[in-house]
Amino acid sequence: MEFRISEVAATAARLQRDGDDPVCAYLYDLTALRRHVDRIVSSLPANCEMFYAVKANAERPLLAELAGRVHGFEVASGGEIAWVREQFPEAPLLFGGPGKLDSELQLALEQGVELIHVESLGELRRLARLLEQGDRRQPILLRMNLAPPSLPRTTLTMGGGPTPFGIDPAELPACLDLIASQPRLVLRGFHFHLVSHQLDAAAHLALLADYFAQLRAWQTEFGLACEEINVGGGIGINYREPQRQFDWDAFSSGLGELIEREGLQRLRVRFECGRYLTAPCGYYLMEVLDLKRNHGQWFAVCRGGTHHFRTPAAQGHSHPFVRLPGRAGGATVRNARISVVGQLCTPKDMLARDVEVDEIAVGDRLLFSLAGAYAWNISHQQFLRHPAPLVHYLDDTEAA
Numbered sequence: 001m002e003f004r005i006s007e008v009a010a011t012a013a014r015l016q017r018d019g020d021d022p023v024c025a026y027l028y029d030l031t032a033l034r035r036h037v038d039r040i041v042s043s044l045p046a047n048c049e050m051f052y053a054v055k056a057n058a059e060r061p062l063l064a065e066l067a068g069r070v071h072g073f074e075v076a077s078g079g080e081i082a083w084v085r086e087q088f089p090e091a092p093l094l095f096g097g098p099g100k101l102d103s104e105l106q107l108a109l110e111q112g113v114e115l116i117h118v119e120s121l122g123e124l125r126r127l128a129r130l131l132e133q134g135d136r137r138q139p140i141l142l143r144m145n146l147a148p149p150s151l152p153r154t155t156l157t158m159g160g161g162p163t164p165f166g167i168d169p170a171e172l173p174a175c176l177d178l179i180a181s182q183p184r185l186v187l188r189g190f191h192f193h194l195v196s197h198q199l200d201a202a203a204h205l206a207l208l209a210d211y212f213a214q215l216r217a218w219q220t221e222f223g224l225a226c227e228e229i230n231v232g233g234g235i236g237i238n239y240r241e242p243q244r245q246f247d248w249d250a251f252s253s254g255l256g257e258l259i260e261r262e263g264l265q266r267l268r269v270r271f272e273c274g275r276y277l278t279a280p281c282g283y284y285l286m287e288v289l290d291l292k293r294n295h296g297q298w299f300a301v302c303r304g305g306t307h308h309f310r311t312p313a314a315q316g317h318s319h320p321f322v323r324l325p326g327r328a329g330g331a332t333v334r335n336a337r338i339s340v341v342g343q344l345c346t347p348k349d350m351l352a353r354d355v356e357v358d359e360i361a362v363g364d365r366l367l368f369s370l371a372g373a374y375a376w377n378i379s380h381q382q383f384l385r386h387p388a389p390l391v392h393y394l395d396d397t398e399a400a
């Protein structure tokens with residue numbers, strides 16, 4: 001992962017200079033995004049494809065960079081189908097996620113979604129009924145909720161026990177019977193997305209090895225010939241220790257070895273990662289408005305807050321940031337522990353708790369990194385009706 005802090009900091013300084021009010025903004029480094037995604041996609045084994053889970057961040061310029069670099073997009077609502085189709089009429093789409101409406105399934109059929117990831121027997125029945133009305137055959141994967149021995153306990157687990165996601169393996173025979181009775185449902189294989197926030201490359205490889213073993217077992221048991229397995233997304237970003245990220249190189253080379261060892265070179269293996277692709281290119285910028293000591297603790301009250309950047313509150317971490325010295329002459333605190341808060345009237349509006357700073361001053365800019373996924377788009381923007389942050393895109397190719 002590449003962080004071009006000096007380029008981002010220069011833009012942050014310009015945004016502060018240009019504004020009348022203290023600054024708060026999202027900055028997205030499209031140059032870094034391109035490099036990151038190209039590196040990931042080019043290191044995948046030949047039979048693997050990377051899709052982007054649009055829910056992580058669907059800002060147009062990010063999607064425009066990703067289109068053509070990734071193999072396609074994973075969408076999880078009718079809104080995402082429409083949003084992506086409007087911009088990329090030809091991009092391969094995978095439609096997953098729970099609670100699909102009939103109208104969304106119909107839209108997926110009309111928009112030529114390549115694969116529908118079916119979440120339940122009920123959804124399969126509804127899709128079968130919709131297909132009866134036309135002459136289209138629809139390829140599908142069944143999303144299964146497995147409990148493999150290697151399932152890691154991350155902070156966000158979508159399977160391995162009672163959850164609303166995927167199909168209980170006990171229902172697989174009933175799903176296969178239904179598919180056998182409706183020739184317009186074309187079963188291409190299985191889908192698994194059991195965890196997010198996976199930081200351990202070896203553990204992720206072990207999980208994939210279990211998926212492959214299960215696929216083989218079902219193929220034998222039910223006489224299936226699967227072309228494809230989707231191993232989901234879920235590769236994490238280490239917010240707590242940003243220097244220790246998921247070891248992508250070890251993972252991609254280990255995956256190549258696993259595929260060879262298992263003789264799976266002819267199976268299409270698809271990923272649908274969100275966070276790991278776009279989190280590193282995004283930054284949230286706040287300006288320090290006030291420094292105050294309250295019952296023995298220091299607080300930096302900043303422009304913006306969790307209504308723009310809910311990630312640290314949602315994940316319960318202190319988000320990493322760098323301090324960029326700002327307008328000179330502001331009140332200053334040195335060698336202190338301080339909590340960084342926003343403008344909301346709630347103690348939950350905290351972005352970093354009790355962190356050590358050498359120096360911090362009113363007018364400084366705080367630049368929060370790793371803010372490109374599940375950040376602005378998951379925030380409760382209307383609370384207190386503060387304005388939206390500025391949004392700025394850095395792109396070296398434009399300057400050239």
Ligand SMILES: Cc1ncc(COP(=O)(O)O)c(C=O)c1O
Nearest residue numbers: 053193196233234235273274275
């Ligand atoms: C089915 C499915 N696929 C992919 C993703 C993307 O996950 P991540 O952003 O952790 O890679 C999610 C996230 O919730 C998901 O539910």
